[in-house]
């Protein structure tokens with residue numbers, strides 16, 4: 072503050088933000104869309120899976136004209152400009168973007184071909200770069216971008232080379248864009264989910280005891296996360312309540328990255 076009256080609390084009230092959520096037809100993306108719609112926002116829901124997006128639209132028909140859907144692959148370089156134009160035309164001036172679309176699960180480096188490497192980097196990092204760059208061009212009146220990173224981009228984990236590298240890139244890009252563009256009024260933050268129950272992970276939660284041991288038993292809160300857990304953090308970072316926050320990577324992971332949790336410590340002690 073430089074002696075003016077402090078009006079920062081006013082910015083916490085942002086009536087009906089307008090913007091884009093990628094990968095919205097499923098899992099975490101759908102959870103985020105539900106939260107933004109519940110808060111009165113207008114949402115352009117983007118997904119490359121046309122059938123899943125149609126079913127998504129049917130599930131959320133009650134949102135009426137505040138929900139619009141667009142089938143698009145975010146790795147297509149021509150799509151960022153088209154999607155922002157569509158958002159403006161159907162819903163109004165965009166002031167938030169959630170880069171959620173991503174491809175999970177991967178293998179260690181020796182089991183990863185060049186083709187697979189490029190695919191993971193393009194979907195998980197290249198698309199985030201291109202959509203974010205477009206957001207800066209479009210959000211002339213300010214706005215917020217929230218990226219979906221991963222705890223596997225924050226610490227080393229086994230068997231996820233191209234995915235982890237891409238998500239570490241998302242973390243670096245988020246901080247870098249925050250440094251370059253926050254003064255233009257566009258804030259950049261990321262949420263870094265731990266192990267979340269979604270269609271991408273249901274099978275592994277049921278059948279991969281090793282993974283559940285590593286991700287759930289070794290987290291202080293001792294459960295998988297839900298799309299709603301992630302959506303709360305994404306909405307907060309996009310909203311005016313976070314108007315003094317930029318360049319932050321927020322783990323929403325049950326405490327997994329903050330600790331080296333030993334699940335049977337009490338038993339060991341006796």
Ligand SMILES: NC(=O)c1ccc[n+]([C@@H]2O[C@H](COP(=O)([O-])OP(=O)(O)OC[C@H]3O[C@@H](n4cnc5c(N)ncnc54)[C@H](O)[C@@H]3O)[C@@H](O)[C@H]2O)c1
Pocket residue numbers: 093094095096097098099100117118119120123143144145146170171172173174175194219220221222263264265266267268269270271272
């Ligand atoms: N589920 C987890 O445990 C977890 C953990 C950490 C990070 N994340 C991240 O959260 C995000 C969502 O994960 P999820 O588990 O909900 O995945 P999901 O597979 O259930 O949903 C991803 C959605 O993105 C869409 N999508 C994928 N590539 C796309 C593209 N090129 N263009 C447009 N749409 C595309 C898919 O069709 C799908 O609907 C991803 O970025 C993922 O890496 C998930």
